[in-house]
Amino acid sequence: MSAAADPSFPAPAHLHPVRVYWEDTDAGGVVFYANYLKFFERARTEWLRAAGFGQQALVDETGAMFVVADTRLRYLQPARLDDLLQVSVEPQQIGRARLVIQQRCLRGTALLCEGTIHIACVDRGTFRPRRIPTDLLQRLAPSASALPA
């Protein structure tokens, strides 16, 4: 289920450009696979920022912090130095304390990597689960009050 297809996910799918630098590559001549997790996170961070929320401010003001709980990635084609990639953010589930995000990394129309990221909202001090701050949740999913925690 994509963000676009479901009216309960009004946050538009976000697209974030990523340029491949030397730091991203490995001796195989391609992007080191762990780095797609970095690319995906940059895109999620910009998606939140586009919704009006910086994560440092979120921590400072509410004590809430997002942590990654589960990642599933498929690697289909390699990316190389200087490639310009596009990374998508498509929220699949927005619960009161958890997000499930589908992400893709494309070079032009070629799908290089895709995955699903489960994110939990925790307290910065204890790392125990807590609710996503209300105004952020409402911005991400106005109908989320009907969703399960």
Next chain:
Amino acid sequence: MSAAADPSFPAPAHLHPVRVYWEDTDAGGVVFYANYLKFFERARTEWLRAAGFGQQALVDETGAMFVVADTRLRYLQPARLDDLLQVSVEPQQIGRARLVIQQRCLRGTALLCEGTIHIACVDRGTFRPRRIPTDLLQRLAPSASALPA
């Protein structure tokens, strides 16, 4: 199915120690989640080395290179600076061109992260799938000739 339980996987489950340094942490005060993929790969590399195979030598001598095709990780508890972790390697499937490895990251008896990594053997130049060099395959799984590709 664990390496220990199945006589067709004579390579023992491997255990690799990892110390957490500043470079591994993020502003949340814990190990950045993408870095567990690095820890897991270090352990797999040492597992191959214990079987007598360095990956650079493998590339130089045979043109074969291992690439990651699929990763699934669950993050259960955070690790912190100075923690001493143990990362396990348990081969689940050893095929002619593909490996499936289960891995765990522990601090003492606490399970911090676990996952399954699918690895493909490819040609270093074309990135097209190819068979794992025979002597390496025999070292990893003497009965692998009966396994599907």
Next chain:
Amino acid sequence: MSAAADPSFPAPAHLHPVRVYWEDTDAGGVVFYANYLKFFERARTEWLRAAGFGQQALVDETGAMFVVADTRLRYLQPARLDDLLQVSVEPQQIGRARLVIQQRCLRGTALLCEGTIHIACVDRGTFRPRRIPTDLLQRLAPSASALPA
């Protein structure tokens, strides 16, 4: 001597924006100091790209590769998650086989980090020094033919 002040360095000082993500920070709550070398390199890469040269294409077409030979960095103030930084590129010397680049990382008008990077042009296969390809050198410094190697 800045690029702006010296007519023999027609390449304008370049400015490259860098956003700070979780991946860039460490448990001290600030950007991990080694990562400024990554930020500086991204800026140099974009400076070369603005001059019409991608580094992967350069390697593929000429066999020439730039490697870092010497780095000197001073760290003045920390950067934090979500900060938007500006990284400058100011060529100080452009020789036939070597570049010396001065770089600064700023947040607004605050200088966070500054440094000098010496870069050598080498052959991709042997890592032995070689001349910078002529058309790139002319683009970077039209008067460089008068400069020492």
Next chain:
Amino acid sequence: MSAAADPSFPAPAHLHPVRVYWEDTDAGGVVFYANYLKFFERARTEWLRAAGFGQQALVDETGAMFVVADTRLRYLQPARLDDLLQVSVEPQQIGRARLVIQQRCLRGTALLCEGTIHIACVDRGTFRPRRIPTDLLQRLAPSASALPA
């Protein structure tokens, strides 16, 4: 002046082994130069640990944190995947709030990279300079009370 040559630096020069993994390399086929800063830091961390001090415990118990203030590195020869390196720690100056450490990275007898790292002791909250905790300083340099701040 090496640690071994000067009786006021009783902490012996420390040597720390580093294995090169895929994560450390770049598309040039060699270790990415920024990663030597990581290798150097791992060695300094183990040098402090050998003196009886973990840095996380130091922060938790005293609020003191070491930050890097200045780095100078020279890159002489590249390292490759699977190389086993040795990284040395030779304290050059041990002051009340600042350390100057000389470090080398060797593969066998070949010197690959060397550098000097200036480290400041700061308060974890304010990042303002503070004295190194007395018992750590005494362990690093028993005669340091005679040294300038």
